[in-house]
Amino acid sequence: MAKGLQDVIANESSICFIDGAKGILSYRGIDIHELAQKSNFEEITFLLWNAALPTTAELKDFSHQLAAARQIPDDVIEFLRSVPKTAAPMEVLRTAVSLLSIYDPDEKSVFHTANVRKSFRLTAQIAMIVAMFDRIRKGKELILPDTSLSHAANFLWMLNGEKPSETATKALDVALILHADHELNASTFAARVIAATLSDMHSAITGAIGALKGPLHGGANEAVMHLLYDIDKAGEDPVEHVKHMLENKEKISGFGHRVYTTEDPRATHLRRMSEDLGKDANPKWYEMSRKIELFVKEEKKLNANVDFYSASTYTTLGIDIDLFTPIFAVSRIAGWCAHVIEQHDDNRLIRPRADYTGPAYPAPYVEIKSRQSQAKEWPPKPSA
Ligand SMILES: CC(=O)SCCNC(=O)CCNC(=O)[C@H](O)C(C)(C)COP(=O)(O)OP(=O)(O)OC[C@H]1O[C@@H](n2cnc3c(N)ncnc32)[C@H](O)[C@@H]1OP(=O)(O)O
Numbered sequence: 001m002a003k004g005l006q007d008v009i010a011n012e013s014s015i016c017f018i019d020g021a022k023g024i025l026s027y028r029g030i031d032i033h034e035l036a037q038k039s040n041f042e043e044i045t046f047l048l049w050n051a052a053l054p055t056t057a058e059l060k061d062f063s064h065q066l067a068a069a070r071q072i073p074d075d076v077i078e079f080l081r082s083v084p085k086t087a088a089p090m091e092v093l094r095t096a097v098s099l100l101s102i103y104d105p106d107e108k109s110v111f112h113t114a115n116v117r118k119s120f121r122l123t124a125q126i127a128m129i130v131a132m133f134d135r136i137r138k139g140k141e142l143i144l145p146d147t148s149l150s151h152a153a154n155f156l157w158m159l160n161g162e163k164p165s166e167t168a169t170k171a172l173d174v175a176l177i178l179h180a181d182h183e184l185n186a187s188t189f190a191a192r193v194i195a196a197t198l199s200d201m202h203s204a205i206t207g208a209i210g211a212l213k214g215p216l217h218g219g220a221n222e223a224v225m226h227l228l229y230d231i232d233k234a235g236e237d238p239v240e241h242v243k244h245m246l247e248n249k250e251k252i253s254g255f256g257h258r259v260y261t262t263e264d265p266r267a268t269h270l271r272r273m274s275e276d277l278g279k280d281a282n283p284k285w286y287e288m289s290r291k292i293e294l295f296v297k298e299e300k301k302l303n304a305n306v307d308f309y310s311a312s313t314y315t316t317l318g319i320d321i322d323l324f325t326p327i328f329a330v331s332r333i334a335g336w337c338a339h340v341i342e343q344h345d346d347n348r349l350i351r352p353r354a355d356y357t358g359p360a361y362p363a364p365y366v367e368i369k370s371r372q373s374q375a376k377e378w379p380p381k382p383s384a
């Protein structure tokens with residue numbers, strides 16, 4: 001039995017190819033390094049959904065459709081205003097996406113064309129929800145979307161209320177390219193399991209957001225930054241701190257990967273971005289990260305994953321920690337949609353088996369008056 005389904009081939013997919021031993025990641029066969037250098041979020045989203053790079057006219061039309069989808073029902077904005085300002089943005093996003101389904105004109109359909117329409121809306125709306133809730137919780141006025149801006153630039157515009165610099169837009173755009181898809185990662189698998197019951201796309205994406213939030217998955221980028229802040233606040237040496245954590249058998253967020261046994265190709269770009277942005281702003285977070293990376297690699301032979309340098313990159317861009325995982329979702333929605341579309345286009349229920357480890361069958365049904373409590377921890381044994 002493969003615990004955690006390690007290395008189990010659970011589905012066919014033509015979206016994303018990974019060679020974990022060689023550190024290769026590609027979308028529809030095109031290497032991530034080339035995409036990170038030459039492409040943009042709109043183009044790779046077209047690629048993920050259509051299995052081919054767009055022509056100039058197709059890209060223009062696609063970008064236009066994505067910008068035109070920047071609309072949120074008033075009731076969803078009311079919901080964002082109604083939740084406590086202290087709510088975690090990732091929880092708010094999860095619930096808002098669930099709520100969006102009630103207002104989506106194609107909500108019940110799982111047909112290809114309806115799924116594509118929903119993909120445009122969800123991709124546009126997730127970015128807007130993250131930006132809008134951040135402004136609402138800070139008591140700031142909402143900023144209307146600007147359809148002349150790219151997806152990355154519009155997100156920064158709606159978040160900060162000022163036109164973003166080319167450097168910030170480019171950095172976010174590259175981060176969005178890098179995070180957009182990753183084969184059957186936990187959140188995408190969750191989305192496909194939900195979609196495979198012929199449930200709707202919003203249900204699948206709501207489940208995916210719940211899975212992404214966990215600290216073993218997308219939530220690790222926030223945990224990395226909390227670690228860096230804690231070390232900095234305590235004035236500790238980063239290597240000594242991490243050494244102590246490893247001695248206590250604690251995991252270091254941002255390291256290790258189920259599939260990559262060598263460098264995560266996305267970390268290569270994020271490391272460079274963290275360093276470059278740090279040079280112009282504050283190199284501290286990059287420098288601390290680099291020291292930790294070198295030590296963990298030497299000591300545990302573990303490589304930094306996509307979440308490690310995204311933390312210092314986003315912090316240097318002035319983004320709050322609890323928006324890191326939501327921003328992961330702002331990008332990953334492109335991949336989730338591609339996978340839900342692929343699943344619905346050629347569906348079969350996903351229903352694996354469990355290796356049963358419980359009491360041998362047939363176990364006796366003991367009448368209630370004859371039972372002794374078997375509970376170990378919960379519920380606690382009532383005192384006699
Ligand atoms: C976008 C993403 O989801 S990328 C991943 C983001 N998650 C993180 O960064 C959290 C930290 N990393 C981890 O917890 C793991 O490496 C995971 C979840 C990514 C992969 O998990 P798995 O493939 O199940 O590996 P598993 O957790 O079994 O670890 C294997 C061994 O490496 C160790 N290990 C793995 N990651 C780490 C880590 N980050 N720090 C310290 N030790 C680690 C484990 O303790 C274990 O050691 P052992 O065999 O001595 O018990």
Ligand SMILES: O=C([O-])CC(=O)C(=O)O
Nearest residue numbers: 181182184185186258306
């Ligand atoms: O593939 C995984 O297991 C996790 C990951 O890196 C991602 O989702 O980007």
